[in-house]
Amino acid sequence: MAQTQMALDSLDFDATIALAAKVAPHVDILEIGTPCIKHNGIELLKALRAKFPNNKILVDLKTMDAGFYEAEPFYKAGADICTVLGTADIGTIKGVIDAANKYGKEAQIDLINVNDKKARTLEVVKLGAHIIGVHTGLDQQAAGQTPFADLGLVSGLKTGAKVSVAGGVKAATTKQVVDAGADIVVAGAAIYGAADPAASAAEITKIAHGSAAASKGGNKLLPWIIAAVAAVLVFSLLGKKPEEAAAPAAEAPAATEVVPAEDAPAAEAPAATEEAAPAEPAAQ
Numbered sequence: 001m002a003q004t005q006m007a008l009d010s011l012d013f014d015a016t017i018a019l020a021a022k023v024a025p026h027v028d029i030l031e032i033g034t035p036c037i038k039h040n041g042i043e044l045l046k047a048l049r050a051k052f053p054n055n056k057i058l059v060d061l062k063t064m065d066a067g068f069y070e071a072e073p074f075y076k077a078g079a080d081i082c083t084v085l086g087t088a089d090i091g092t093i094k095g096v097i098d099a100a101n102k103y104g105k106e107a108q109i110d111l112i113n114v115n116d117k118k119a120r121t122l123e124v125v126k127l128g129a130h131i132i133g134v135h136t137g138l139d140q141q142a143a144g145q146t147p148f149a150d151l152g153l154v155s156g157l158k159t160g161a162k163v164s165v166a167g168g169v170k171a172a173t174t175k176q177v178v179d180a181g182a183d184i185v186v187a188g189a190a191i192y193g194a195a196d197p198a199a200s201a202a203e204i205t206k207i208a209h210g211s212a213a214a215s216k217g218g219n220k221l222l223p224w225i226i227a228a229v230a231a232v233l234v235f236s237l238l239g240k241k242p243e244e245a246a247a248p249a250a251e252a253p254a255a256t257e258v259v260p261a262e263d264a265p266a267a268e269a270p271a272a273t274e275e276a277a278p279a280e281p282a283a284q
């Protein structure tokens with residue numbers, strides 16, 4: 001299973017809150033994108049924190065210097081994750097990790113424009129980095145790049161840190177990135193550019209959560225399978241035909257009663273709302 005993160009990349013304060021209200025029930029993490037936090041400042045974080053207590057909030061600071069000093073106020077104001085650039089000085093990265101640890105939160109190291117992604121990942125994991133961000137930026141996407149090869153490289157290192165992937169991810173590529181090892185799937189344009197952002201967010205989350213739901217469902221079916229096999233064996237030993245094992249509940253052996261109703265396979269991810277929404281403008 002992977003978590004989903006929606007990148008709020010508008011510059012407009014009220015439009016950001018309105019879009020967050022549509023998508024918050026359908027994603028795990030709300031991201032305040034870099035242009036958005038630069039334009040609106042920490043007050044936007046405080047407003048989102050108050051309105052959406054059930055979502056984690058990532059502030060995409062992309063810090064390049066003064067790591068602890070820059071990140072601390074955001075953790076204090078309710079950020080769950082702040083980002084720091086992987087190209088920054090190692091002391092800057094350590095500062096953001098230290099600030100995160102002070103508040104029991106997480107630091108994400110963004111590998112955008114890092115040349116040796118393997119070396120930097122191993123270096124920051126030693127410092128205690130919580131999340132490694134594999135990221136193809138908007139300008140790099142415009143030049144035709146994708147994050148898929150880098151994701152394979154970083155998740156293949158199996159460092160124990162979570163791996164986040166961002167850069168043009170959409171519903172059609174969500175399963176691919178989850179299968180490639182992403183713990184957090186980030187989508188911006190695929191959601192804010194959709195005719196129905198809530199429906200798009202729900203679709204991506206359903207796919208990202210899907211593999212775990214399927215495996216949990218499989219585990220919960222196990223007692224039923226054991227009960228059925230046991231029933232067939234019991235009836236075989238008693239000289240009855242196996243198909244009699246499918247007798248009405250009242251006649252079924254006690255083994256069929258071991259599975260409480262609540263252990264039925266997990267419910268599907270929440271359905272998309274029918275609320276239509278205007279497309280958000282692309283990030284500046």
Ligand SMILES: O=C(CO)[C@H](O)[C@H](O)COP(=O)(O)O
Nearest residue numbers: 007166167168169187188189
């Ligand atoms: O951090 C970002 C740009 O620097 C974006 O928020 C991130 O790339 C996700 O947006 P999209 O899915 O549109 O690529």
